[in-house]
Amino acid sequence: MRILSAGIQHETNTFATTPTTTADFARDSHLGEEFTGGDAIVTRYQGTNTIHGGYLEGAADAGFEFVPLFNVHACPAGMVTRGCFEELVGEMISRITAALPADGILLDLHGAMVTEEFEDAEAEIVRRVREVVGETMPVVVTLDLHANISRPLVQHSTVIVGFDTYPHVDMGDRGREAARLIKRVVEGDVQPQQAFVQLPMLTVPPMQCTLREPMAGIIEQLNALEQRPGILTATIAMGFPFADIACMGVSVLVTSDGDMGVAQTAVDEIASWLWDARAALQPDLVTVEKAMQFAAVTEGLVILADGSDNPGGGAPCDGTVALQAMIDADFQGGIVGLIVDPETVQQAVAAGVGAVLDVRLGAKVDALHGESVVATAEVLTLSDGEYVYGGAMARGISDTLGPTALLKIGGVQVIVSSLRRQLIDRNMAATVGMDFADYKLLVLKSAVHFRADIGPLAELILDADTPGVHRPDFSCFDYKNVRQDAYPLQTDC
Secondary structure, X not given: OEEEEEEEEOOEOOOOOOOEOHHHHHHHHOOOOOOOOOHHHHHHHOOOOOHHHHHHHHHHHHOOEEEEEEEEEOOOEOOEOHHHXXXXXXXXXXXXXXXXXXXXXXXXXXXXXXXXXXXXXXXXXXXXXXXHHOOOOOEEEEEOOOOOOOHHHHHHOOEEEEOOOOOOOOHHHXXXXXXXXXXXXXXOOOOEEEEEEEOXXXXXXXXXXXXXXXXXXXXXXXXXXXXXXXXXEEEEEOOOOOOOOOOOOOEEEEEEEOOHHHHHHHHHHHHHHHHHOOHHHOOOEEOHHHHHHHHHHOOOEEEEEOHHHOHHHOOOOOOOHHHHHHHHOOOOOEEEEEEEOHHHHHHHHHHOXXXXXEEEEOOXXXXXXXXXXXXXXXXXXXXXXXXXXXXXXXXXXXXXXXXXXEEEXXXXXXXXXXXXXXXXXXXXXXXXXXXXXXXXXXXXXXXXXXXXXXXXXXXXXXXXXXXXXXXXXXXXXXXXXXXXXXXXXXXXX
């Protein structure tokens, strides 16, 4: 048995001002400008908690030949340009064509990519794969929990396997599951039937977290349902709300073994769980000023999740609202992680550790996330920004912040990086010698992912009421294409 793999992953924020290009995929994929496949993919992903890491382990366990052809991703940002999409998909299709014949293909996609031409980019990718491999070859697709799943995507796929967790700590598990399933399909052991429904319901990242209720309980019920006779796999996709497209929103997908009635009954049941929880899935936001008050009276660390400027959802990660508020309040014992500002990092590197310099920090990408902080800063530490994820999410993957500085402005410290990354792992902060346990208030440019590794350090976690292109508040966005009858846009539901 010979199984191919390919992947293109991007979470597109259509409200973000920075387009996504081929250069972004080349920088973030760590596979060179030629996007080297084969052994390079094996070397990067073997033993890691990632989808392709799961594919590799699942293939070894199942005993089939696994041929990784292409796997690229870029940090979430604005729409993928037409030229970028055509270049990447063209290269992927070319490699698949050259690798045939094969018995099946595993596709590592995200589910929320939007391009200048295709608002449902994943459906277009799988459609083009079908043109090459035919309608009968098993095509098993893995998707992020934030996927905006469309019916065409379901129709072009043999099986879809979605993440069950947010933070995404089950990526390796889902890759292994996909590998096991494709073997069973190829061997004729199962006959997948997919039932799908999209609810008239929208949710935002903080309450999509599967470590808190009501999602924790819903996912527990989902996992129990998957053990019923005849059910192969089930997926809840909470959707990516910062994509203004027609198929944005919550959806449910159940795959049964040959019985569409079993699949449809299960889909309807899961959908009812979500619909009944719709009010509980809306967030409660806290101002920076209120967070400082909590930090002053809380014995342990308080984390303020500044998801509005989350680079993991397409924000620039150079917002200054929280930092400026702490400086203005002369707050002592605060830290902001992180602000992307390569110019300020260069300035700090040139000055050296211990230097005191005048900075104009952050707010250089757009005017949506505050104004630049003009202040005197002390350079505490400098780093090359190289790290390996040590937490459950993405464990084993190497990455970089680029040259990075730890600055102190008044009583607040701030990690300043050259590259846009979501600070979700203690090893990222360790590049500048940071230990979060030493602080009272930690502002993280993250909505949820930090909870897997950094969250356990906190006595209290709050969701920030700050402006930005990833703000968890539907009223702040001028949606043109999203269905307007969906809750909470329409509350008479």
